[in-house]
Amino acid sequence: EPVSLDQQRAATAVTACNAVGAAMLSTLLRRAGSSNALSCPVGITFILALLYAGAESVGEGVNAALGVDAAAEAQTRDSVWSAVRQTLQRFDVADTQQLQDFNPEAIPDTPLLHIANNILAIGDKTVINQEYLDSAKRWYASDLGRVPVDDAKAALDAWANLHTGGLIKESAINVTPLTRLVVQNALLFAARWADPFEAGDTVEGAPFTRADRSTSRADLMSRVGPFALATGPGWRALRLPCNDGRATGAPTLAMDIILPNRVISPADLPASTWGEATRLLTAAQAEGHATRVRLRLPRLDLSSQPTDLI
Numbered sequence: 001e002p003v004s005l006d007q008q009r010a011a012t013a014v015t016a017c018n019a020v021g022a023a024m025l026s027t028l029l030r031r032a033g034s035s036n037a038l039s040c041p042v043g044i045t046f047i048l049a050l051l052y053a054g055a056e057s058v059g060e061g062v063n064a065a066l067g068v069d070a071a072a073e074a075q076t077r078d079s080v081w082s083a084v085r086q087t088l089q090r091f092d093v094a095d096t097q098q099l100q101d102f103n104p105e106a107i108p109d110t111p112l113l114h115i116a117n118n119i120l121a122i123g124d125k126t127v128i129n130q131e132y133l134d135s136a137k138r139w140y141a142s143d144l145g146r147v148p149v150d151d152a153k154a155a156l157d158a159w160a161n162l163h164t165g166g167l168i169k170e171s172a173i174n175v176t177p178l179t180r181l182v183v184q185n186a187l188l189f190a191a192r193w194a195d196p197f198e199a200g201d202t203v204e205g206a207p208f209t210r211a212d213r214s215t216s217r218a219d220l221m222s223r224v225g226p227f228a229l230a231t232g233p234g235w236r237a238l239r240l241p242c243n244d245g246r247a248t249g250a251p252t253l254a255m256d257i258i259l260p261n262r263v264i265s266p267a268d269l270p271a272s273t274w275g276e277a278t279r280l281l282t283a284a285q286a287e288g289h290a291t292r293v294r295l296r297l298p299r300l301d302l303s304s305q306p307t308d309l310i
Contacts, residue, residue: 016067018275054135102165230280
């Protein structure tokens with residue numbers, strides 16, 4: 001049934017995503033050295049919540065990672081993340097078959113944010129508690145299925161391919177004869193900027209300094225205009241709003257860009273930086289505060305590999 005994302009639930013989810021995202025980014029950046037890092041905290045929190053759907057007893061630290069008290073009841077935890085999922089669904093497609101026509105080179109006029117969950121039992125001897133499946137379906141709208149082991153990899157690949165609009169062709173799961181149950185989560189996001197960058201304003205071959213102080217040349221998207229701006233200890237941040245597809249009303253999706261004041265790795269900033277920057281930018285936007293900024297931003301093309309969440 002529908003669950004409202006009230007202020008308390010929203011605060012719980014934001015706190016959890018900030019903490020999970022900061023931990024993942026810090027770990028990945030330190031592990032990768034000067035390389036880029038990619039993390040999806042809402043996807044991670046969804047998969048953790050789905051793993052424990054309906055469970056009163058959870059592993060140590062799970063409730064804390066999901067932003068709720070260690071002694072919280074299962075329904076408290078599930079209602080928070082169900083409300084988040086339902087709120088994000090307002091940007092979703094009406095029918096998942098529409099994802100088959102998704103073209104990453106033709107960003108839709110209206111923002112697209114698709115989140116999906118999947119539970120797949122493998123083999124006819126795998127027994128899953130029905131109460132768990134009912135909770136996964138009720139709170140997380142999870143797809144439920146069962147396939148022979150020989151068909152499992154193809155089924156997982158097909159699900160990943162569909163729910164990422166064809167961007168991820170294969171599931172990261174390596175199916176073995178011992179695999180009995182797979183829980184998958186997928187997220188697809190595509191949106192236009194509220195104020196697009198003009199191709200003619202691109203600064204070509206501009207110097208770009210990496211976190212390790214090495215330099216390269218990059219084509220920089222460029223724009224001058226009013227932006228929500230925030231500053232903190234050792235950093236400054238700016239909000240780039242996305243087009244929300246409506247004639248009126250404030251944008252509801254955005255990209256927050258956080259830049260250290262000196263050349264250091266983002267991992268060297270306090271983990272609280274990301275959440276604090278977003279909080280201050282949201283406040284500045286709500287109050288209508290805008291600063292005229294000359295923005296130059298490199299295009300990013302990132303891909304990720306399987307990561308051990310533990």
